[in-house]
Amino acid sequence: MIDFWLAAGLLLLVALSFLLIPVLRGRRAQREEDRTALNVALYQERVAELQTQQDEGVLNTAQLDTARAEAARELLADTEGVQKPRESRLGKPLPLLAAVLVPVLGLGLYLHFGASDKVELTREFSQPPVSMEDMTQRLERAAAAQPDAPEGLYFLGRAYMAQDRSAEAAKVFERAAALAGRQPELLGQWAQAQYFADNKQWSPKVQALTDEALKLDPKEVTSLGLLGIAAFEGQRYQEAIDYWNRLLAQLPEQDNSRAALQGGIDRAAEQLKEGGGAVAPTKAAASLKVRVDLSAEVKAKALPGDSVFIFARAVKGPPAPLAVKRLTVADLPVTVELGDADAMMAQLKLSNFPEVQLVARISRAGQPTAGEWIGRSQPLASSTTTTQQLTIDSPDKK
Template sequence: MIDFWLAAGLLLLVALSFLLIPVLRGRRAQLEEDRTALNVALYQERVAELQTQQEEGVLDAGQMDTGRAEAARELLADTEGVEAPRVSRLGKPLPLLAAILVPVLGLGLYLHFGASDKVELTREFTQAPQSMEEMTRRLERAVEAQPDSAEGLYFLGRTYMAQDRPADAAKIFERAANVAGRQPELLGQWAQAQYFADGKKWSDKIQALTDEALKADPKEVTSLGLLGIAAFESERYQDAIDYWNRLLTQLPPDDNSRAALQGGIARASEKLVAGGGKLAEAPAAKVAAVLKVRVDLSPELKAKVQPGDSVFIFARATSGPPAPLAAKRLTVADLPATVELGDADAMMPQLKLSNFPEVQLVARISRAGQPTAGEWIGRSQPLASSTTAQQQLTIDSPDK
């Protein structure tokens, strides 16, 4: 912050110089004007002495003219280079008053409208916090400085949960949901914080939050985990198993929480059997979709393409997002070629071939290497994503 005020002070001095320099120049001009007036007075006094001497008969007319000319030369020599005095319309008091009011007014406006607190906060965040309490204070100040930042509210809520402050976290997540538009993840975090703030007592409010979150995103992990906990605590062990199994399918294979989740499922299963219940059969695992396709060029195009042209082969849903579900890249030199497109080639984890019943195969040639635009293209008819027979795809049309 010291650097900021030093820079501000330097700029202030520059601004004041534009106001004070004309005043100082005015003083200099006044001195030069006074000196000129003195020289004129001396000239007039010299001429008067010469006239007196002429009247007394000491000087004749020629000597009088010579003396007058000499006095005039001296006057011109003394005033040479002196600029004509400039008259200021503003006068001296106004620049001096402005020199005082400008910094005072500027400082007042900055303190009222400026962002010195944000500047200092940004500087603090460049340094690693020494403790969780320090991090919490920084986040609280960030939220105070930017109350409409959903990201700042989210991180502050997570920090409160890490510090076992669920009541504070619930209020922050509620604010974040209102700012960001009730995103499923925020609703899940809000419901979880509210559950622990209420002493692990389920309520209609928490149920409504989890229902809203899962309606918007059936795979919202916090809501699934929370519903499993609530079901286990109320001895609804089969519901707990179902929720946790749904959550388990969303976690990456190397996620550290998978072991704890599997342990919870095992305990719920034991309690269900011990109470005389029967485990429901787990739904059959969805078979990963794999499409095999052979790609070739039409005879008419073989003379028009270049070996280094890129070839993008992908599958997309006929009714769904336009983004490719699986894609691979070759070159014209590789054609004809047989490739497999499957769940392992998914561009995004939630967009897999097996999640969409019907897809279309597309192959595009792009000299610029752009998968979304090219020169030539080939498309298949819609087919089931579970198709196992090899498909033939020919690139034969201009890409429009």
């Protein structure tokens, strides 16, 4: 920060020089003017002296004229090269006053509108933190300096969670979701923080957040893990196993948390067996491949940014989608895969229903339940392995 102020001081001196140089030049001009006035006074005194000498009979008229001419030449020689003084309508006090007020005003405006705090934060973040508390304090200052930056709020919320400050984390994630949009990952983090802030009490608010997150992204890991924890705490061990198995399928093979997650699944299975129950056998995961395209008529009317929802729903069963993908018109044509991993709820999987229908809907408002155009397939077995062709070609009747 010292080098910043040194640079600012140097620039200030340069600015002051433009204000003070005219004042210094004015003083020089004043000195030259004073010297000219003195030479004129000496000339007049010499002329008066010569006149006295003529009156006394010392000089005749010719000698008087010669002496006057010599005095005039000396006056011209002394004043030669002297510039005519510049006239200033501003006067001298105004530049001096400006020289004082400009730096003071500039410093005040910088401290009010400037970014010295952000400069300092940049320098701080270039150095590794000495502790978790130090890192949290830096993130707090960054969030205060940039309150409209959701990324800073996200990392601050994660830092609060690492310090068991879940209530503060929930508020921070809520602010981040308001700024960045209700992104699935933010909703999952918000739900988790709210759950622990409520002393691990499941609430309608937490349920709504996890439902919304999984509706947007059925593979959202934080929501899947949280639902598994809540199910285990509520002694709904089969649900916990189902959620954690879905989460396990998302984790890379080298992920260190896989062992702990598998341990949780094993404990849930033991508790289920001790209660006289049995772990439901894991069904073979269903997966459908579908290529989605637009008819020529719809292609001429749809906008590249319009949302496209591709989903499968049971022919005989609940109307809720069994698996969902969200794209845009700009992504079409495209081939996607809908499977059990894309289920929004553990009990609503493709593999749980023998017959399904594929649907693709364009919604300019981004609503999966209503839109402008739609395409539907004929009923097909959920075990189908061949790629299905689906064309969006009809108005979506409300």
